[in-house]
Amino acid sequence: MINFGIIGTNWITHSYIAGAQATGKWNLAAVYSRKEDTAKEFASKYEGQKISIHTTLESLASDSNISAVYIASPNSLHYEHAKLILETGKHVVLEKPATCTSAQLSTLFEIAHSKKVVLIEAFRHLHEKNMITLKKSLGKLGPIFGASLNYAQYSSRYDAVLAGERPNIFTLDFGGGSLVDLGVYCVAASIFLFGAPKSSKYYPVILEQTGADGGGTLTLEYEGFAVTIIASKIFASAAPSEVFGRNGTLVVPTITDIESVTYLDPKKKGEKELNLKEEAEEYARIIGEGDWEAVGRWEELSKAVIAVTEGCRRENxxxxxxxxEGKD
Incomplete structure (x- = not known):
């Protein structure tokens, strides 16, 4: 059993706790919030569990009853929060995007290596059964001709932007923007399926109200084919994600929470459903078994993802x- 604490008292944290505790391998044992009332209210949702309350990060980091921390604070705070926790020798599951820059991510991995603890970015969709099915099914396609990966979902907080407000996810000051919020799911999926791209090019829609990207089109170039990514928080799309090959096409309705993987045979003009749909289970296995080979694989994927998003952001x-500030 892994006793863990959390930083970030939002909906995604509740979702992670539910998934983690459902495995029977994780136990929520500590909650951090700057406000004691907020932490207590959050912890009250888990009756019957002994949960310590922390109002300082230092107190959480020094809690000897926990060995890991799940971090889902605002993007711009990920680095300092993870750095403090890792330095105390605790494992960290860090919500995507892990950090604002490649340099910050490299520093965190260096600390994790030195402390012999696990740092892993929470790309939940890459652990779904049907994402793994999609990857295993690529061989059915023969030579890959290309792919289209999409995640365009209208955010209600865009209404706030239009009203003159500056929500965190739509401001660069908090490490926000569509590319690192939704586009990162598609980038991570592409690297998971095909490896790191040779080059990338981003065509963003810049919001005049905040200066961040509200959406855009990203192209990843591979040897012999390209992947087109459409990601947005200011418009919606019902387009599926597809991988095209000489022998057929693999289709998933969404890039996260994939309900099915379908193979389209261009000669038969028919389709065949391959399968049916987990993250905390794998993280517990990695930590419990000390599977450093797996840790290394996920580290390389995180580094490859941020290399794409960072390069595209800076270019624009x-x-x-x-x-x-010129720090990294």
Missing amino acids: GLLFPVER
């Missing part, structure tokens, strides 16, 4: 504060 002038 989408700089986070740490970059404007």
